[in-house]
Amino acid sequence: MHIIQVEPQVVFQALSDPIRIRIIRLLAETGEEACLCELVDSLLEPQYKLSRHVKVLRQAGLLAAEKDGRWVYHRLVRDVDYLNIAYDLLRALPDSEGLFARDLQNFHNRICLREGGRCRVGIQTASLYAAEGD
Amino acid sequence: MHIIQVEPQVVFQALSDPIRIRIIRLLAETGEEACLCELVDSLLEPQYKLSRHVKVLRQAGLLAAEKDGRWVYHRLVRDVDYLNIAYDLLRALPDSEGLFARDLQNFHNRICLREGGRCRVGIQTASLYAAEGD
């Protein structure tokens, strides 16, 4: 394990985007790790978009990635004190319009598709949430 | 008093700049308020630059401004839970190169010039820190 020295402003910059906030908040709230397709089905955003945002979060030191076959699991970096405070901050944010609650619900639904705790399918948005529109 | 609803990413965006981090960190660490010229003498950055950065922080809901004669005092907004966590976060940041320690020292020196707890002078950088260079 290696700790990459990151300038503080890079961490805040990484969290200055709504989608990236939703990603980190989802993992902070659930304590889970998630592969990209699970994030796609939870946030209902294009795959290439989330792939880029996850990369930003990784380069900022907030996420660690672990490859498992075709899937790449992303989890929060927990061994930096001020990052844990950042996660607490995210969990303390208001959810005035219930947008985060929706992400959370979608994520829970998507987690149910795991087999042996591992994701075994790809993007399921079309079949799972087709009726939701949005 | 009124609370302006601010989207979370705006707060992080406000803290995504090194100078703005230094401003908030200084006020969080000392518990003080500061007028603009005191910030100029503490951070050793141009006045127009800090004026703009302070404006960003104000619009993001992190700072409140109070005018007193020719001086404008800036203080942290304390009545929002997640902002207080943000201030804790800033105080937990490393100061690997001692840059923040310098800001803090300059600020303490500058506070000594107050009369009756109020700033009564303008920018003193030239006379106070002329020898420091940078």
Add this chain to the structure above:
DNA sequence: TGCATAGTTGCACAATAACGCATCTATGCA
């Protein structure tokens, strides 16, 4: 009432960042 000064802001410019599209890589399975 005019001047010095604390602070703000319009403007132009350079750098950065988010996005959609399409394409590319890498891995498991038939």
Add this chain to the structure above:
DNA sequence: TGCATAGATGCGTTATTGTGCAACTATGCA
């Protein structure tokens, strides 16, 4: 060994942001 699929990325475009310079506003004092 070829195909389907999870994920990454190059490119061009557009929007945003930080900065320096200079000019501006607002306030206290002689």
